Amino acid sequence: MERRPRPNQALRDLLAEAGMTAAELAAEVNRAGAETGRTLGYDRSAVAHWLAGTRPRAAVLGLVTEALSRRLGREVTLRETGLEITAGATADVTAAPDERPGPVSAVRDPGRTHGEPVYARDLPVPEHSAPVVLRGPLGGPDDRIERFEVEAAEAMALVFHDADASFGGGRGRRALASYLTADLGPKLHRPAAPALRRRLMRVAAQLAYLCAFMHFDDHAHGRAQRYYHGALRIAAANNSLLDRAITLRGMSVQACQLGHVRQAVDLATAAADTVTGPAVHRAFVQGQLAVAHALDGRVGDAARALGTAERLLDRSPDPASAVSVTGRYHQGSLLRHESAVREILGDPEGALRTLRVAEHHRPSGERRSRAVVLADLAVLQLRAGRLNEAVETGYRFLDDYPHLMSGRADKALGDLRALLRPHARHPAARALLLHSARVVPGGGPRRGR
Structure with missing residues (x-):
């Protein structure tokens, strides 16, 4: 039986x-x-x-x-x-x-067999001293890395960064993954002068981080986590505490979004304990540490980290104009962190007020970040009963949305529509709902998510 x-x-x-x-x-x-x-x-x-x-x-x-x-x-x-x-x-x-x-x-990432890997909560973070194993023999003296090859990689890094900021991670993450595997990766096997090798390893760590962030932005969390770990291993091989700290900070952001609060705090704390270099990079880490502490209910720690980020940013000369692939941070970023902390700690009016100011400090080239901020602002306005303001903000979000291929932007649209539906009898809300249903992301068919 x-x-x-x-x-x-x-x-x-x-x-x-x-x-x-x-x-x-x-x-x-x-x-x-x-x-x-x-x-x-x-x-x-x-x-x-x-x-x-x-x-x-x-x-x-x-x-x-x-x-x-x-x-x-x-x-x-x-x-x-x-x-x-x-x-x-x-x-x-x-x-x-x-x-x-x-x-x-539809387009395979390098190394994938049966779909993307699942995000792992218990995946160990590589120690800073963990070695990077470069498979394959190093080239001979005639195969040495030339300066122009490193300069080309640095230029590519800026191109991928700007494309991500303007069009979302879904637009170029597969292209960047292929570039890392087919072009930049093999260069790590070749001999180079010490100073040139440090530059090459630095740009490789930055691009691995950026590839991780693009996958994170497009909700491919398992592969994002693995690219983050790759960036950590390269940073270790290059003895770069700054690249390690920035990567740990990115991993904390991902853990926050996925609801793994303890992991987010641990990663942000490790980043803060590791970070070196310019004040703007230290502010970049402290802002995320404030959000992680707030999620963990540590009000005092969150306030101290936010205050530290503000003081560090005040000491940074024009941080918004800094040409860097990783660790960019400015007044709009800080205010967004402050808004998140206020919302988490039960101050929705303060969060709304701060996020409204944050939007005006967002550089024009950061379309994806501006869109997500606008969506968050519309949600806060709806929750505060400010329907007309939320509708106006929602239309501005939808102006940016068609340019983006971003899982975060897709989710932001879904959240906004869910909060608008109870107001569907209101003419302005109904019009926005109808308009949002016609908007197509990324210039192509609406993606199933």
């Missing part, structure tokens, strides 16, 4: 703790799957099967724990979900959803 599965009370308890419905868990699993290049079709009935005692396919188990971890702000293990593999476990084959390769897999 076939054994009937036992109801999964552990998963039911986790859903109750997280305040999630079965449909919401299914949606979060689908969203985490999209980050890995999979198009999943789970719905509330699939989760009902899991609650009844069946298990999703093995490849999906990590997505379930990640979705619950993000909602709860702590690490959820597979054992806690009651979905771990046991002798009597029953696989859920009756409710198997559609699982086709998503749009991310």
